[in-house]
Structure formats: C-alpha cells, structure tokens
Amino acid sequence: MKHILSVLVENNPGVLTRIAGLFSRRGFNIDSLAVGMTENSSVSRMTIVVEGDERYLEQLNKQLHKLVDVIKISDITRDAYVDRELVLIKVSADAARRAEIMQLVDIFRARIVDVSPKTLTIEITGNDGKIIAFEDSLRPFGIKELVRTGKIAMLRGKKASTKNHTNKEEEES
Amino acid sequence: MEITVAEALIRCLEQENVEIIFGYPGGAILPVYDALNKTVIKHVLVRHEQGAAHMADGYARVTGKVGVCLATSGPGATNLVTGIANAYMDSVPMVVITGQVSTSMVGTDAFQEVDITGITIPITKHNYLVKEPEQLPAIVKKAFLLASSGRPGPVLIDLPKDVAQAKIDFKYPKKVGLPGYKPTVKGHTAMVQQAARIMCRSQRPVIYAGGGVRIAGAAPELLQLAETICAPVTHTLMGLGSFPGDHHLFLGMLGLHGTRYANQAVTECDCLIAVGARFDDRVVTKISGFAPTAKIIHIDIDPAEIGKNVITQLPIVGDVKNVLRAILPHLQKKENTAWMERIRRLKEGMPLRYKQDGALKPQFVIEKLNEYKEDSAIVVTDVGQHQMWAAQYMRFNEPRSFISSGGLGAMGFCLPAAIGAQLGAPDRQVIMVVGDGGIQMTMQELGTAAEQRLPLKIFILNNNRLGMVRQLQEFYCESRYIAVDFNFNPDFAELGRIYGMEGHTVETPEQLLAILPQVLSSASPVIVNCIIDREEDVLPMVLDGSNIDEAIG
Incomplete structure (x- = not known):
C-alpha cells in the first residue's frame, strides 16, 4: 500500500542528505519526495510517498524519528487530504495530430506551455489517477520527455500539521 | 568578553566537566590546540587517531561520562571513522571534534579536506559543521546533550579553521532547543x-x-x-x-x-x-x-x-x-x-567445557585470570576467539567491568580502549585479553600507554594466527585455510620490554601459574605472551541457519 508521509524537518544544510541516506542505507524505497520551505523559514516540509506494509512503515517512521532534524512525521494516508503533483510532458506533435492532442489537453484541463514545429510541451496538475490517465492518452503520440515534481499533500479542513511549532531559538543564559 | 571560537570551545568543554581529551594535532585544528595551552583539561597525545576514538570510547564505557576526542581535518578525521562507528554500534556517549579547512576553501578539494560530516552521517547520532562563529557554544551544548541522553551515541563537531580563529562574545547557553529530539524516558x-x-x-x-x-x-x-x-x-x-x-x-x-x-x-x-x-x-x-x-x-x-x-x-x-x-x-x-x-x-x-591435554588452553588462561584478578578489575577484550572465551569464562560482579567491541566487532579496539579505561579508572586493575592479530592492529598505542605510565596487564592469547577466521573457514569452507596464519610475529614479550614493560612468554599451564600471581599484583605494566593451542575452537557454536538450541560442540 502506498503511504503519504508529511514530514516537518529543520531547515538545516544536509537535512535532505540525512533523509535520503537513511532511506538508502536501511533499504527503504522512495516513490517520490518533494521538499520546500514552509510558512516558517526555519522549517521545511517533505512530502514522501513510500510503498510498504504496516511493519515496514512503522520501522521507517521510527528510523526517521531518530534523525535529530526531523520534527514531526504524519502519515496522512488515512486522513482526508488534498494532493497535487505537477507534470511537464513533451509530446511529439506534427501538424496532422496537433488538434487531437489539443483536444485531450482541454478534456484534462491541462495547459500547453511551449510549442515547437514537432512537439508540444504540456503542463498538468492533479492527483495520481488523472496524471496516469493523461499520460496513457498521450502515449500513442510519442512522449519524448516527462518530468514530475513529486506529490505534495495537505490535510483537508482546519487541521494543520505545522501548528504550535515553536521556533528553536536558543535561550541564552 | 571576546575570545576566539577555539578558546570558547575549550571553555565549553570545561563547562561540561570534561577532564580528559584524546587527540592528535594537525594544521586545521591548530587554533584549538593553541587554546588547549590555557586549560586544566588533560590532553592525551595518541599515536594514531583511531586510538583517540577508541580511548574516548573505553573511557566513556568505564566512567559513564562523555568521551571526547580531537583530530585534524582530512586523514585525521577519516582515521577516527572506525572508532566513531564502534561507539555508534555500542551506544557509547562520545563527542568527536575535528578540524576543517577554512570555510572559503570548503568544497574545493583543498589540502587535507574531506567531508567528514557527510562521511559520518550513518555512524553518528548527529553531527554539525560549524559555519558561523556564534553557533559554536549552542552546538557544543547540543552535542553533549545528544551524546549522553536517550540512547547515547557519538556526535561529531566539524570546526573550520577560520571559524575557530574568529572572535565571539562567549556565553555558554544553559538550555538549547532541539525540537526534533524528545527521548521517551517513562514507560507507558x-x-x-x-x-x-x-x-x-x-x-x-x-x-x-x-x-x-x-x-x-x-x-x-x-x-x-x-x-x-x-x-x-x-x-x-x-x-x-x-x-x-x-x-x-x-x-x-x-x-x-x-x-x-x-x-x-x-x-x-x-x-x-x-x-x-x-x-x-x-x-x-x-x-x-x-x-x-x-x-x-x-x-x-x-x-x-x-x-x-x-x-x-x-x-x-x-x-x-x-x-x-x-x-x-x-x-x-x-x-x-x-x-x-x-x-x-x-x-x-550442559556446562561449558574444554579438553585439558597438557597444552596451554586459552580457556584455561581465562579461567585462571578470572581466579587471580582483583574483584574490581576491568577486563578489556579485542575481537575474535579470545573475546568469546573471555565472555564465556570470565565472571563479573559489577557493571562497567567488561569492555568489548560488540556491534562493530572492531579488531584493534582492545589496547586503546584499555588505555581509555585505565585513565578513566586509575585505581582499578585493567586487564587486556587480546589476540596476536588484534594487538598488531593498534600496537603503536603501546607508546601512549608507556608515556602515560599505565600499569596495563596485557595478556596476548597468541596462536600465531587469526583464530576466529580460521574457525569460520573450518566450518564454512571445508577447512580450506587461507590468509589466517601469521608466519612472522614479533616476540611480544621483548616488544613489551622495548616499551618499558615487563615481558613474559608462557607455553604451558605450569609456566602461566608460576608467574600469574606476581604479574597481577605488580604495579608495573606487563605483556604476557601466552602461546596457546592453535587448533582450539570456540564452542558451543550455532551454525548459520540453526536455532540457538541447536549448537554444536
């Protein structure tokens, strides 16, 4: 089963290396990982998608918790959440097939962001299902390149997993 | 008051009640060594940085305090790696300080530059590269807190030379914030x-x-x-x-x-x-x-x-x-x-047992050591057959009296760890049980032991081979022995004398018994080279894939 982990980390140099290194040396596989600053500049959020059973996830969770830079881990898989991923797809598009592709773009509410004589570059955001369906529809035309940001996710409603996080100001004597 | 970061580091160590530092100087760590001129903290000059790490480890295991070691950048730092990994695997509280090239040079493959924080991520509880001079006091405070609390472990602080030379207004924080670190101490x-x-x-x-x-x-x-x-x-x-x-x-x-x-x-x-x-x-x-x-x-x-x-x-x-x-x-x-x-x-x-056939059996040596050692003695072992025999035949009545490299199984641990142990417990008898392989991995620290005038009792269980590997080859490679015999070994008794110790060689049970009481009651350091039966296996032994109740031997 796929799990979405929302991980708050201290925005220190090397924190990505620590997390990525932990995954590789303990033999955990990352499906995707997206990282960026939060509303608090000293804290970053990582959205990590991993696949595994309960025991695997439990061990991963505990190992992540042991990293001093990790502040909080929420497995939001079973909660109500919104998730998005942005994908850029460069697809072969000669004059004859261009209209057909543009129709698909319309149907999926994607956007064409670049045009060349033989290709179209399309931007699409959405959840897994939508992106996979779009990718499948484009495949017959010939996908030349595809880039994904990795998934980001947030709990629905007023709950926030960043709340009450105090800054780690040093209290001097 | 403005002082250099290097001086501030030493003030921090004093605040943490550090009594002893094991280290080896060099270029990038020069400012820190300069600052060591003005402190009561004792510095022990080792012969190789691995020794410094194992000594800090042995000291920490015996005293329960945080062990501190110090080395320069590059090779100084990489030489510590085995010792850091060893402390990590056995949850030993340690603070490791390394010099680093100046911040402007970091990342340029400068002379004696290695990314030691990168290298030690998997073998430290946490590590820090000090980029801003003002950060140092809080980092040291955090390092000691992390090393000694929760499940203890080594914490490394990498200090660039220019940062060490910068001046700061020094204040040691009473409290530091670690939002991601909350060990559970009370059971549910x-x-x-x-x-x-x-x-x-x-x-x-x-x-x-x-x-x-x-x-x-x-x-x-x-x-x-x-x-x-x-x-x-x-x-x-x-x-x-x-x-x-x-x-x-x-x-x-x-x-x-x-x-x-x-x-x-x-x-x-x-x-x-x-x-x-x-x-x-x-x-x-x-x-x-x-x-x-x-x-x-x-x-x-x-x-x-x-x-x-x-x-x-x-x-x-x-x-x-x-x-x-x-x-x-x-x-x-x-x-x-x-x-x-x-x-x-x-x-x-189903008692532990071994055959007595006139040869000097390693188990016999351990049994007799156990009989003659002082009650409060600390026994330090290396890794291999002798380690298992010591674990089987020695008896301890108090904690922190058996020191051994468990998780990492690092040969070469024994001598430096024993030096750290003896410096941590100067009034207790420290007995080393070591093989002829392991002693030769860190033998240079005999110089450190002699310099510090430590009365170590060194028992080398000498079979002129790597006994545990030989045993593995016997069971798992159908006795096709390779690369396990030392066809040249020095005369270890003579070696001891060169370092100003007593040196003895014993080849029979009678010879051992004849010298043991005197050797263990003497105040001087000693090497006893025990020529043991070369074919002896550590038994019982659970073979690969078997349950623990299916041991052989």
Whole structure:
C-alpha cells in the first residue's frame, strides 16, 4: 500500500542528505519526495510517498524519528487530504495530430506551455489517477520527455500539521 | 568578553566537566590546540587517531561520562571513522571534534579536506559543521546533550579553521532547543501494568539483558526483578557485568557462542523479558525458532528497536531503570520451583567445557585470570576467539567491568580502549585479553600507554594466527585455510620490554601459574605472551541457519 508521509524537518544544510541516506542505507524505497520551505523559514516540509506494509512503515517512521532534524512525521494516508503533483510532458506533435492532442489537453484541463514545429510541451496538475490517465492518452503520440515534481499533500479542513511549532531559538543564559 | 571560537570551545568543554581529551594535532585544528595551552583539561597525545576514538570510547564505557576526542581535518578525521562507528554500534556517549579547512576553501578539494560530516552521517547520532562563529557554544551544548541522553551515541563537531580563529562574545547557553529530539524516558503506564501481570503469571520466565542495563545504571533493579520473579538472567556480550556472575540465577551469555543452558532456557521459557537489548543476529541466529513458546516483553529506550528484528507481544519504550522501577511494585515474590529445578539440571547437564591435554588452553588462561584478578578489575577484550572465551569464562560482579567491541566487532579496539579505561579508572586493575592479530592492529598505542605510565596487564592469547577466521573457514569452507596464519610475529614479550614493560612468554599451564600471581599484583605494566593451542575452537557454536538450541560442540 502506498503511504503519504508529511514530514516537518529543520531547515538545516544536509537535512535532505540525512533523509535520503537513511532511506538508502536501511533499504527503504522512495516513490517520490518533494521538499520546500514552509510558512516558517526555519522549517521545511517533505512530502514522501513510500510503498510498504504496516511493519515496514512503522520501522521507517521510527528510523526517521531518530534523525535529530526531523520534527514531526504524519502519515496522512488515512486522513482526508488534498494532493497535487505537477507534470511537464513533451509530446511529439506534427501538424496532422496537433488538434487531437489539443483536444485531450482541454478534456484534462491541462495547459500547453511551449510549442515547437514537432512537439508540444504540456503542463498538468492533479492527483495520481488523472496524471496516469493523461499520460496513457498521450502515449500513442510519442512522449519524448516527462518530468514530475513529486506529490505534495495537505490535510483537508482546519487541521494543520505545522501548528504550535515553536521556533528553536536558543535561550541564552 | 571576546575570545576566539577555539578558546570558547575549550571553555565549553570545561563547562561540561570534561577532564580528559584524546587527540592528535594537525594544521586545521591548530587554533584549538593553541587554546588547549590555557586549560586544566588533560590532553592525551595518541599515536594514531583511531586510538583517540577508541580511548574516548573505553573511557566513556568505564566512567559513564562523555568521551571526547580531537583530530585534524582530512586523514585525521577519516582515521577516527572506525572508532566513531564502534561507539555508534555500542551506544557509547562520545563527542568527536575535528578540524576543517577554512570555510572559503570548503568544497574545493583543498589540502587535507574531506567531508567528514557527510562521511559520518550513518555512524553518528548527529553531527554539525560549524559555519558561523556564534553557533559554536549552542552546538557544543547540543552535542553533549545528544551524546549522553536517550540512547547515547557519538556526535561529531566539524570546526573550520577560520571559524575557530574568529572572535565571539562567549556565553555558554544553559538550555538549547532541539525540537526534533524528545527521548521517551517513562514507560507507558498501561504497558507497565500489563508487563507486570505477564511476569506474575509466568511460570518459566527468563530475563535477556543487554547493554542498555549498564547504560541506564539499572543493575540493582535488574537484580531485584530477577530475584522477585525468580527469573534466570542471560546476557548479550554488551550486557555482561550488569548481573552478578556468581549468582545462582546467572546463565551467562546467550546466542551464537552462548552457553547451551542459556540458549535452552530461552527456547523453553514462557516469558522472555528483554531489557535494553536489541535481538541482534549474534543472539537471534534464526528468527523463526527464537523463544518459540514465549511471550516477549521488550523494554528499550529506542522505539526503533521495538519490532525491528523480532515481533514482541509487549513493547515498553522508556529508560530501562525507570521502567523496571515502575514494574517492581506490581510484582509479588514467586518461587517457580519446577523451572528452577529445570534450570539447575540444564546447567549441570550442559556446562561449558574444554579438553585439558597438557597444552596451554586459552580457556584455561581465562579461567585462571578470572581466579587471580582483583574483584574490581576491568577486563578489556579485542575481537575474535579470545573475546568469546573471555565472555564465556570470565565472571563479573559489577557493571562497567567488561569492555568489548560488540556491534562493530572492531579488531584493534582492545589496547586503546584499555588505555581509555585505565585513565578513566586509575585505581582499578585493567586487564587486556587480546589476540596476536588484534594487538598488531593498534600496537603503536603501546607508546601512549608507556608515556602515560599505565600499569596495563596485557595478556596476548597468541596462536600465531587469526583464530576466529580460521574457525569460520573450518566450518564454512571445508577447512580450506587461507590468509589466517601469521608466519612472522614479533616476540611480544621483548616488544613489551622495548616499551618499558615487563615481558613474559608462557607455553604451558605450569609456566602461566608460576608467574600469574606476581604479574597481577605488580604495579608495573606487563605483556604476557601466552602461546596457546592453535587448533582450539570456540564452542558451543550455532551454525548459520540453526536455532540457538541447536549448537554444536
């Protein structure tokens, strides 16, 4: 089963290396990982998608918790959440097939962001299902390149997993 | 008052009550060494940085304090790596300080530059590269807090030369914030009560005690638990010493080279109480057949150890001492008469044994050392056959008296660790049990030992070969021996004399007995080169893929 982990980390140099290194040396596989600053500049959020059973996830969770830079881990898989991923797809598009592709773009509410004589570059955001369906529809035309940001996710409603996080100001004597 | 960061570092160490630093100077660490001119902290100049790390480790294991070592950038830092990994695997509190090239040079492949924080991520509890001078005091405070609390471990601070030379207005913080670090020390109340119920109901309990008991200082609580519920106690290598070796409930070590009766008791028990242990592969040789009839209670401070290797019925995360103290009031005295009778018969029926045939047997050397050593002696071992014989035949009555490289199994540990141990406990007898292989890995530290005038008692169990590897080749490579014989070894007794120690060579039981009392009561350092039977195996031994109750020999 796929799990979405929302991980708050201290925005220190090397924190990505620590997390990525932990995954590789303990033999955990990352499906995707997206990282960026939060509303608090000293804290970053990582959205990590991993696949595994309960025991695997439990061990991963505990190992992540042991990293001093990790502040909080929420497995939001079973909660109500919104998730998005942005994908850029460069697809072969000669004059004859261009209209057909543009129709698909319309149907999926994607956007064409670049045009060349033989290709179209399309931007699409959405959840897994939508992106996979779009990718499948484009495949017959010939996908030349595809880039994904990795998934980001947030709990629905007023709950926030960043709340009450105090800054780690040093209290001097 | 403005002082340099290097001076501030030394002030921080003084604030942390550091008494001794093990180190080796060099270019990038020059400012820190300069600052060492103005402190009461003792510096021990080693002969190789690996020695500094192992000494800090040995010192920490004996005293329970944080061990501190110091080295320069580049090779100085990489030479520490084995010692850091060793401390990490055995949860030893250590603060490691390395010099680094100046910040403007970092990342340029400068002379003696290595990314030591990158290298040591997997083998430290945490590490820091000090980029801003003002950060240093808080980083040192955090390093000591992290190293010594929760599950202890090594923390590395990498200090660039220009940062060390910068001036700051020094103030040592009283408190530092670590938002991501909150070790659980108190056991969950419901779990504690449930554990007590299972223990009370159990008719065949066994306690499996690991290094966590020593770290938590929980030996008195362990003894009380064992005596209250009448549970025999078996140990991991790291756990030896945390329960009296002469107690009738003592079962000795379990696992791969454990006693047959300990392994049998674990296999037959109905309740296994794991205290500060981690079910590693030297103990649980095969997961499926380990303690098959037992409800397993697992008490450990590190939640990541719960369920990592073996699924347990009742986990309690918390400081071992706290948790045991919480459990004890819920227990009533039990006798377990039938189980005690069974344990007595197991001990009688399958004792540790070896053949005496006139040659000097390693087990005999250990037995005699055990007999003649002082009660408070600290025994330090290296890694290999001698280590297992020491674990099997030595008896300890107090914690922190058996020092050995467990998790990493780092040959070369013994001599530097013994130096650290002796400096940490100057009034106790320190006995080294080491092989001819391991002593030669860090032999240069004999110079350090001599310089510090340490009265180490060094017993080299010399078979002129790498005995444990030979044994592995015997069992797993159909006795096709390769690269295990030393066709040249120095005369170790003579070597001792060169370093100003007494030197003796013994080849028979009689020769050993003739010198042992004098050697152990003398105030001077000594090397006793014990020429032992070359073919001796460590037995019992659980072969790959077997359960612990299926040992051979």
